[in-house]
Amino acid sequence: MIKKLFNMFIFLLLSIFLAACGANNTAEKADDNATEGKLIIYTTVFPLLDFTKKIGGDDVLVKSVYPTGADAHSFEPTPKDMTDIAEADAFIYTGVGVEGFVTTALETLKNEKVVPVEAGNGIEYVSVDDHEHRDDEQGDHDHDGIDPHIWLDPIHSITLAENIKNALVELNPDSKEMYETNFQTLKKQLVSLDNEMKQTVNSANKNEILVAHAAYGYWETRYGIRQISITGFSPSDEPSQKELKKIIETAEEHNLKYIIFEQNIPSKIAETVQKETKTESLTLHNLEAVTDKEMEKNEDYFTLMKKNLGTLKKALN
Structure with missing residues (x-):
């Protein structure tokens, strides 16, 4: 009896193993068919x-x-x-x-x-020196590229x-x-999106935005949107205390009501500026990468840029 049970147990294990192998082979074949x-x-x-x-x-x-x-x-x-x-x-x-x-x-x-x-x-690239709106004495790391x-x-x-x-x-x-x-x-x-961008800026009350990350130099070249940035092109580029003071003064001078963060880049320095200037926070999507949730919702370049347009309309008015 014990031997019979043991043989049945071995048979079940082999069946499970072969089924798993078969499933793997089927999956591999399905992958091959999908890419063929x-x-x-x-x-x-x-x-x-x-x-x-x-x-x-x-x-x-x-x-x-x-x-x-x-x-x-x-x-x-x-x-x-x-x-x-x-x-x-x-x-x-x-x-x-x-x-x-x-x-x-x-x-x-x-x-x-x-x-x-x-x-x-x-593409004709924009350099940091083309659109520099931080203190002239900032570090060299923002002038490298x-x-x-x-x-x-x-x-x-x-x-x-x-x-x-x-x-x-x-x-x-x-x-x-x-x-x-x-x-x-x-x-x-x-081309249609470009026209919407132009219409948004042309009908706006101002042309400055206060941003946590200097990602929008091409909007200045194309549309005249002036970015006042708290950090440089890379989110790791942090301003000095003197630069922070200058940014806060500029935001107050231009009566900026919003500070714009990015969807995937936390910034404690930007949060400090937000508190000092009593500005509200908005979000722009830099489109470098998307989240799992955005993938599930089938977000694409245009849906994300349309949301950016909505943020710009609010920030510029």
Whole structure:
């Protein structure tokens, strides 16, 4: 009897093991079927992910190297991330410097099959010296580079999208017509967003915004929105006490009622300024990365930028 029970137990274990193996094999086959014939693309910041999906359609499987809610300035890929990118068809990045890991990654990937795509190629960048609204004696760390937030400008986003489209055509010429059609649809949406931005600023009572993070230099170049920033391009760039005093005085001088934070960047310094100036808080989305909740709600570049427009309308009036 005991031997019989033991044999039954062994049989059950084998059945469970084989069922699990079968399930794994089925899942692997399903994954293979889902990717068969598709371009595998890895991207960095969220707009590149979104634009690639919109242009590539069913021909592409697009993944972000960033986990949801990541800080693009400080993210570092794992060895597995690098292996996955190396095995992909293309790796799309901005080339503007926001992705600190890219220079090293490109060196590592240079002998792999993956095609690197610099989506920001051809864009005229804004430097900190073009739009400096903090104290003249601030540290050198804010003068080292360019403003990386090119995707917040809808017209620059057309260039990002066109470079992505051209890369997809190179990888899969048979789908050129579809990629071109999808790109033209996306371009019309971006032109429409640009017009909304212009209308918002042209009808506003003021043109200054007080922000926690200097991410909006391209809005000044394109639309004349003057940003008074508490930190530099990177959220880790902190102002001196003298700079903080100057920012508070400027906010009071211009009668600014709001301080604008970003969705994924807490700032105790900005909270200090908010208390000192008795301003209310608003939120702008920097679109560097999205959260799980935003993914579940199918938020895209345009829904997030429309919310930013709503914030701007309130802050400028």
